[in-house]
Amino acid sequence: MSIGIFDSGIGGLTVFREINREFPDADIYYLGDTARVPYGNKSRETVIRYSIEAANYLKTFGIDALIIACNTASSYALEKLREIMDIPVIGVVEPGVETALKYTTNGRVGVIGTVATIKSNSYKKLLEKSGVQVFQKPCPLFVPLVEEGIVDGQIAELIIKEYLDELVDRGIDTLILGCTHYPLLKDSIKKLYPHLKIVDSSQAITDFLHRENLQLSGKGIRKIFITDESESFERFKNMLIGEIPLEKIEISQLCTL
Numbered sequence: 001m002s003i004g005i006f007d008s009g010i011g012g013l014t015v016f017r018e019i020n021r022e023f024p025d026a027d028i029y030y031l032g033d034t035a036r037v038p039y040g041n042k043s044r045e046t047v048i049r050y051s052i053e054a055a056n057y058l059k060t061f062g063i064d065a066l067i068i069a070c071n072t073a074s075s076y077a078l079e080k081l082r083e084i085m086d087i088p089v090i091g092v093v094e095p096g097v098e099t100a101l102k103y104t105t106n107g108r109v110g111v112i113g114t115v116a117t118i119k120s121n122s123y124k125k126l127l128e129k130s131g132v133q134v135f136q137k138p139c140p141l142f143v144p145l146v147e148e149g150i151v152d153g154q155i156a157e158l159i160i161k162e163y164l165d166e167l168v169d170r171g172i173d174t175l176i177l178g179c180t181h182y183p184l185l186k187d188s189i190k191k192l193y194p195h196l197k198i199v200d201s202s203q204a205i206t207d208f209l210h211r212e213n214l215q216l217s218g219k220g221i222r223k224i225f226i227t228d229e230s231e232s233f234e235r236f237k238n239m240l241i242g243e244i245p246l247e248k249i250e251i252s253q254l255c256t257l
C-alpha cells in the first residue's frame with residue numbers, strides 16, 4: 001500500500017519522519033509546496049485550491065490513502081478532499097483531538113497553531129463536542145523560529161513563554177501542537193511546563209494509522225517532492241530525516257480537477 005502525504009512545506013516532514021519510522025515497508029510519496037508556503041496566513045479558498053492541486057499530484061502515483069500533514073490544510077480542506085478523492089483522506093485534526101481527549105483529566109485543553117488554523121476553530125469545534133473547554137492561541141513566530149533551527153535556549157524559551165504563559169494560566173493540563181513545525185519545540189515546552197501533556201500531531205497520526213490497521217506494506221519507496229528549492233529547506237530536511245533527497249517539481253505540474 002502506498003501513502004501520499006502533503007504539506008504546505010517541509011514542516012510536514014515531522015509527520016513523514018514518524019510514518020517512515022513506524023511503517024518501513026510502506027511506499028511514501030511526500031509533497032511539500034515550498035513555493036507557496038506558508039498556508040497559515042492564506043484564505044480558506046486559496047488553501048483549498050492548493051490542497052486539491054497537491055492531492056491530485058500525489059494521486060498520479062496511485063496512492064491508496066492521503067494524509068494531510070498540514071494543520072492549516074486539514075482545518076480547511078479535509079471535507080473538500082474527502083468529497084472529491086476516491087481514497088481515504090486523513091487529516092491531523094481528528095487524531096490530535098482523540099489523543100487530547102485521552103490525555104486531559106481536568107477537561108481544559110489548549111490549542112496552538114497558525115493564524116488560519118486557530119481562526120478555523122477546527123480543533124475547538126471537535127473538542128467542544130466532547131464537553132472539553134478549549135483555550136486557543138495562534139503562535140505565528142514559532143514557524144520561522146523552528147525553520148531557523150532555534151528550538152531551544154533563551155530566545156526560544158522567551159517566545160514560548162510569551163505565547164503559552166497565558167494558556168497555562170488558564171489551567172490547561174493538555175496542549176495540542178496544532179502545526180507541523182511545533183513538535184520540534186516540544187522539549188523546550190516540556191522543560192518550561194513539565195506538568196503539561198503534549199499532543200504531537202505527528203505521533204497522533206501514526207497511532208491513528210496503527211489503530212485503523214491499514215495494510216501499509218509495499219516496497220519501501222520514499223519520494224519527497226518540493227515546488228521550490230532553497231538551502232534552508234535542505235538544512236531543515238537534513239535535520240529531520242537526513243539522507244532522503246528532495247526532488248524539485250514545477251508548480252505547473254500540479255493540476256486542478
Ligand code: DGL
Pocket residue numbers: 007008009011012037038039040041069070071072073113114117143178179180181
Ligand atoms: N504546515 C503549516 C501547518 O501545519 C505550517 C506552515 C504554514 O503556515 O504553511 O499549519
